[in-house]
Amino acid sequence: MRNRILGGLFGVAVGDALGGTTEFMNEAEIRREYGWLEEIIGEGVWNLEAGEITDDTAMTIAVARGIIQNPEDPIEAIGEHFLKWKDTNPKDIGNIIRTVFGLYDGNWTEAARRAGQLLNGQTAGNGTLMRCLPIALAYRDAAVMEEVTRRHSEMTHEDPLATEACLIYNRIARRLLQGEQLTSAILTEITGTRYEQLLNCEPPVTPPDGFVVHTMQWVVHHLLEAETFEEVVQRAANGGGDSDTIGAIAGGLAGIYWGCDGIPSRYADKILLQQNLIELGDALLTLREKGDR
Template structure:
């Protein structure tokens, strides 16, 4: 395991946060399209151009990045007990009437009356399921802050259960953030992904491709994320392949992009991608806050 100094750690943290935003902004163009429709409309999408079902501005992000920022900023405010601070930011973001918000999360917000876990349970009972990818898409900041794995796991599960009652959601978040945690120790991406899949329902991805659509079901999403990380050659390849899948392409791109960005570091994310993101100032502030807390840890 390599020793990581403060400058490299900052580069990895910034790479993770920008990786989420780039994958989100690139994939937002093709969300809900089929792979064939993507190919007909764009050939092979490689640039952040906006548009799509949400009529995005080039470089505009969706709920994936915005809720990741809510988690990051809540942790920065109250690293010991961040749930209330995260929840306040969720609701403040919701009041901005965002273009894109998942049905499970919207239902939880409507059910919330002071207890997040209760609202998540009520939403699950109301909808008959809560196995979406909305907690996986935003969980990365927990792995960027805490030096002890026990704290990473605690906050990872907590932020997931605030909106997603289905245990498959926090299980996927735990696998994902264990990979992220190890990347911040200096380990290499693909060997870590391979090791963390062993003994899980995703282990078959070590030898085969996903046997599912790139949908918003957390198991399907994580299968595609793991496959992209195991088979792509670099950061650009990860986020471009995610975007060209169609389906829930912005979320798959954001989740896979977060780990790919951590692996390569911000300095290796193409400038044409990073500079395109419209909320760079807020991202940069979150990165600085996360890094300061990690140094204090």
């Protein structure tokens, strides 16, 4: 279980750090600039250090810290850690989350609702899907896991499409933590949903952008097609668009499935925050095994 939990956290970070190089580029630009990007080199639009992570991992860490701080009722604690992160002046805060931060006045769902009005209902971004994995890592009880996943998404993203994607994602994560095969876990959870057509293994016709439905389509496609952890995150990075976020989301599930020891050490060792991830992973493991939820 420790290997799986650490694999999940490192999977998010590696997908983020690798994909951060190519964020907002298209495939032709990536081929021209990098050929097929295989190594964590930083640079890109955020001028990253090699191994530096972006908002995807930072917010995942905030969710993990909130859960560890108050596992019985983590939402307010998660919010506190979001605000602490915001106060570090990060390079990259997504548009929806930036808007919610600007409107927050002590009530997250109210801020999310007002952001929905301000953004003309355009709040189905991938900003909650990219950070929701620690909830599946921490809570064994399916009903608790689903409730926290739902409430956590509604803190910033009013749109039910965002909540739906987080729920499907964390249900897959839960199956992988229990040792289920990757394809079978995905098949079970997307059958009967809007993502079901991905089972035909055709690449999505949609762009790999920040709309949560598109993001989820690419995540599922990479996970169904790739044969190793490495291939999952490289596919995401080399697809461009919202590549760091797609890499983080796909990398999280791939990391659980292949385990931390299935992540190449040349990737894991590059992550600048690796010590934080190990400490958080161990705390989440303790919660999962000793907690009653």
